[in-house]
Amino acid sequence: xxxxxxxxxxxxxxxxxxxxxxxxxxxxxxxxxxxxxxxxxxxxxxxxxxxxxxxxxxxxxxxxxxxxxxxxxxxxxxxxxxxxxxxxxxxxxxxxxxxxxxxxxxxxxxxxxxxxxxxxxxxxxxxxxxxxxxxxxxxxxxxxxxxxxxxxxxxxxxxxxxxxxxxxxxxxxxxxxxxxxxxxxxxxxxxxxxxxxxxxxxxxxxxxxxxxxxxxxxxxxxxxxxxxxxxxxxxxxxxxxxxxxxxxxxxxxxxxxxxxxxxxxxxxxxxxxxxxxxxxxxxxxxxxxxxxxxxxxxxxxxxxxxxxxxxxxxxxxxxxxxxxxxxxxxxxxxxxxxxxxx
Amino acid sequence: xxxxxxxxxxxxxxxxxxxxxxxxxxxxxxxxxxxxxxxxxxxxxxxxxxxxxxxxxxxxxxxxxxxxxxxxxxxxxxxxxxxxxxxxxxxxxxxxxxxxxxxxxxxxxxxxxxxxxxxxxxxxxxxxxxxxxxxxxxxxxxxxxxxxxxxxxxxxxxxxxxxxxxxxxxxxxxxxxxxxxxxxxxxxxxxxxxxxxxxxxxxxxxxxxxxxxxxxxxxxxxxxxxxxxxxxxxxxxxxxxxxxxxxxxxxxxxxxxxxxxxxxxxxxxxxxxxxxxxxxxxxxxxxxxxxxxxxxxxxxxxxxxxxxxxxxxxxxxxxxxxxxxxxxxxxxxxxxxxxxxxxxxxxxxxxxxxxxxxxxxxxxxxxxxxxxxxxxxxxxxxxxxxxxxxxxxxxxxxxxxxxxxxxxxxxxxxxxxxxxxxxxxxxxxxxxxxxxxxxxxxxxxxxxxxxxxxxxxxxxxxxxxxxxxxxxxxxxxxxxxxxxxxxx
Numbered sequence: 001x002x003x004x005x006x007x008x009x010x011x012x013x014x015x016x017x018x019x020x021x022x023x024x025x026x027x028x029x030x031x032x033x034x035x036x037x038x039x040x041x042x043x044x045x046x047x048x049x050x051x052x053x054x055x056x057x058x059x060x061x062x063x064x065x066x067x068x069x070x071x072x073x074x075x076x077x078x079x080x081x082x083x084x085x086x087x088x089x090x091x092x093x094x095x096x097x098x099x100x101x102x103x104x105x106x107x108x109x110x111x112x113x114x115x116x117x118x119x120x121x122x123x124x125x126x127x128x129x130x131x132x133x134x135x136x137x138x139x140x141x142x143x144x145x146x147x148x149x150x151x152x153x154x155x156x157x158x159x160x161x162x163x164x165x166x167x168x169x170x171x172x173x174x175x176x177x178x179x180x181x182x183x184x185x186x187x188x189x190x191x192x193x194x195x196x197x198x199x200x201x202x203x204x205x206x207x208x209x210x211x212x213x214x215x216x217x218x219x220x221x222x223x224x225x226x227x228x229x230x231x232x233x234x235x236x237x238x239x240x241x242x243x244x245x246x247x248x249x250x251x252x253x254x255x256x257x258x259x260x261x262x263x264x265x266x267x268x269x270x271x272x273x274x275x276x277x278x279x280x281x282x283x284x285x286x287x288x289x290x291x292x293x294x295x296x297x298x299x300x301x302x303x304x305x306x307x308x309x310x311x312x313x314x315x316x317x318x319x320x321x322x323x324x325x326x327x328x329x330x331x332x333x334x335x336x337x338x339x340x341x342x
Numbered sequence: 343x344x345x346x347x348x349x350x351x352x353x354x355x356x357x358x359x360x361x362x363x364x365x366x367x368x369x370x371x372x373x374x375x376x377x378x379x380x381x382x383x384x385x386x387x388x389x390x391x392x393x394x395x396x397x398x399x400x401x402x403x404x405x406x407x408x409x410x411x412x413x414x415x416x417x418x419x420x421x422x423x424x425x426x427x428x429x430x431x432x433x434x435x436x437x438x439x440x441x442x443x444x445x446x447x448x449x450x451x452x453x454x455x456x457x458x459x460x461x462x463x464x465x466x467x468x469x470x471x472x473x474x475x476x477x478x479x480x481x482x483x484x485x486x487x488x489x490x491x492x493x494x495x496x497x498x499x500x501x502x503x504x505x506x507x508x509x510x511x512x513x514x515x516x517x518x519x520x521x522x523x524x525x526x527x528x529x530x531x532x533x534x535x536x537x538x539x540x541x542x543x544x545x546x547x548x549x550x551x552x553x554x555x556x557x558x559x560x561x562x563x564x565x566x567x568x569x570x571x572x573x574x575x576x577x578x579x580x581x582x583x584x585x586x587x588x589x590x591x592x593x594x595x596x597x598x599x600x601x602x603x604x605x606x607x608x609x610x611x612x613x614x615x616x617x618x619x620x621x622x623x624x625x626x627x628x629x630x631x632x633x634x635x636x637x638x639x640x641x642x643x644x645x646x647x648x649x650x651x652x653x654x655x656x657x658x659x660x661x662x663x664x665x666x667x668x669x670x671x672x673x674x675x676x677x678x679x680x681x682x683x684x685x686x687x688x689x690x691x692x693x694x695x696x697x698x699x700x701x702x703x704x705x706x707x708x709x710x711x712x713x714x715x716x717x718x719x720x721x722x723x724x725x726x727x728x729x730x731x732x733x734x735x736x737x738x739x740x741x742x743x744x745x746x747x748x749x750x751x752x753x754x755x756x757x758x759x760x761x762x763x764x765x766x767x768x769x770x771x772x773x774x775x776x777x778x779x780x781x782x783x784x785x786x787x788x789x790x791x792x793x794x795x796x797x798x799x800x801x802x803x804x805x806x807x808x809x810x811x812x813x814x815x816x817x818x819x820x821x822x823x824x825x826x827x828x829x830x
Binding site: 218 | 674677692696
């Protein structure tokens with residue numbers, strides 16, 4: 001959370017913008033806070049945004065550690081979510097403890113595959129991962145939409161979504177967090193997300209594999225000379241990134257909605273970039289920054305109702321300015337460092 | 343007579359680091375003034391302040407007695423100060439003339455017709471002896487010619503004060519001779535030349551006066567004729583240097599560790615043709631040559647043959663035992679500059695510090711600390727990012743990492759490039775120690791002094807071929823230099 005100043009700067013700038021709409025920035029701020037944390041219901045929603053943001057933040061961060069910019073978390077997540085829904089709809093007979101595990105494993109495989117493609121193209125063909133992952137996002141959106149609407153649509157609804165997965169796949173009955181925040185999508189996968197973040201921290205900093213991954217990120221040519229296959233590491237990192245984004249299927253499909261709804265994501269994959277940047281790619285920091293971004297997102301949703309001129313899209317403006325603020329802080333540190341040097 | 347350049351109490355800090363501290367000396371007009379010192383002694387910083395790249399934190403600079411304050415090199419150039427950087431600033435796909443004219447943008451000169459501009463530059467080149475084919479593309483020219491373009495860039499601006507940063511580092515001995523002749527010509531025309539170097543022989547041969555830097559301070563500034571190589575070396579390091587060893591060969595002829603047979607390889611830009619080379623236990627074989635004559639291909643063949651496709655590499659390389667290398671370009675191939683020292687020590691020997699899946703971080707840090715002490719890698723802080731260490735200390739870590747793994751074969755590529763004298767001595771001794779313990783060493787270097795100090799025999803690589811071989815008893819600079827320039 002080194003970048004908290006950037007976050008606050010972006011937030012402040014965004015609030016000051018509301019002056020132009022004739023609002024009182026302080027008033028807007030209190031609405032944001034109340035709407036994000038005001039009641040158990042509000043907090044539950046905030047937490048339900050936090051979970052996928054942790055996963056996507058981790059996905060982006062592991063890419064950065066290997067020197068790769070994964071803009072594809074959105075697409076990897078989409079593939080995973082639609083896969084989990086497909087498994088749940090197409091194999092309704094699988095018994096309970098096995099069913100959610102199967103669905104999540106399938107989701108991880110789908111997300112991992114989506115990351116692997118970009119990683120393989122990067123390592124073996126030299127195609128830049130930014131371009132590839134952006135294109136893979138579009139392919140995922142198209143593919144998932146087609147599959148949801150043409151193959152397993154929800155017969156009982158006009159909404160663009162898949163049919164509901166069999167109840168065997170859901171762990172609602174055992175979910176203490178879901179009980180704590182009734183009527184919200186918050187669920188136990190938040191705990192799981194935190195565990196994964198801690199595991200990733202251990203992986204990166206305490207294992208030889210994590211070191212090799214970071215070595216490739218720090219200097220691929222030196223890593224290569226020392227006997228590390230930078231291609232394998234790049235492919236592995238993108239695959240892991242895809243799988244991490246794929247975990248969103250756990251919170252979204254198995255944990256709460258029970259289906260893939262087109263448009264369920266308010267760009268989790270992209271907000272994940274800001275989440276990772278804000279935490280300087282530290283997995284533990286990502287838990288906190290995901291929570292902050294989740295709170296912002298939830299907070300902005302009530303602006304529609306409580307102000308006369310500001311809509312929920314304002315959260316996009318806040319996000320944009322927060323990203324700019326975070327980047328500006330990074331740039332500022334770099335600049336100070338450079339000036340000290342010369 | 344007022345001095346052309348005078349430094350008065352110049353200090354420059356980078357954070358906590360004192361790069362220059364209270365530097366004062368003056369440079370007589372129309373003289374060649376050498377600035378010597380170890381890497382990190384602050385000589386480049388001082389010159390960059392003179393050229394307006396850095397602003398001093400204290401003190402002032404006087405040109406011809408007038409205090410000046412440059413906020414950028416543009417100001418410096420307007421005051422007729424020019425600098426040739428160690429790494430050339432040339433647009434390679436363009437012609438020599440284009441590169442020189444680019445510098446003139448905005449001046450009255452730039453308004454002249456191109457033909458006339460070319461004529462003028464030709465005149466300057468003739469006058470000072472810096473001949474270059476102005477219509478050749480820079481990428482097709484040799485390093486020596488590229489350097490001449492850099493100098494012509496400065497001369498065409500009518501600069502009076504020339505700063506040359508390590509100008510001989512990349513040149514063949516022959517090219518160095520030519521450069522010196524031309525620099526003397528410039529001097530006789532009244533130009534003032536400041537030359538940064540760490541080659542003391544060149545200082546003695548070329549300069550009128552010399553200023554010695556050590557650890558950010560100016561320790562001595564005197565006439566060259568009043569000093570000697572031993573004197574200067576002692577001033578630079580702060581102590582007397584030991585004399586190079588006189589050694590009797592103890593090569594173990596019965597034990598061949600590395601044998602290269604009929605090796606040819608083609609990497610596009612650089613090639614190797616028909617290389618044959620054997621390295622025995624307790625032997626150091628030097629490969630001399632100006633860079634770009636196939637050294638990179640040789641290194642690739644030895645370290646990473648898998649990355650070369652079958653058709654681009656033929657011949658046979660046989661190895662008995664383990665191999666460790668000091669990479670030719672430390673920052674690019676050797677280290678993770680942004681990572682702490684102990685992680686850099688770990689690179690390449692992960693298996694030695696792993697238990698199951700996990701790194702034995704405590705053991706790694708303890709071992710790194712120990713290594714930093716025995717190799718005197720400063721500052722003694724294993725958590726510091728490696729990039730914050732001086733070049734010499736970075737290289738010591740690279741050497742330590744390779745040698746503590748007790749390799750049978752050592753590939754030492756430019757082992758002391760950009761390294762200060764104290765560290766050079768240390769690294770040379772470590773290489774000798776490993777040799778005495780039975781290792782075979784392939785030493786690839788463009789420094790004749792280094793090759794002659796360490797090698798049992800020297801082969802010369804020129805345009806991808808081994809064109810000459812010298813036994814230790816026949817080492818001599820002139821014939822080696824000739825062979826390096828292709829004139830065997």
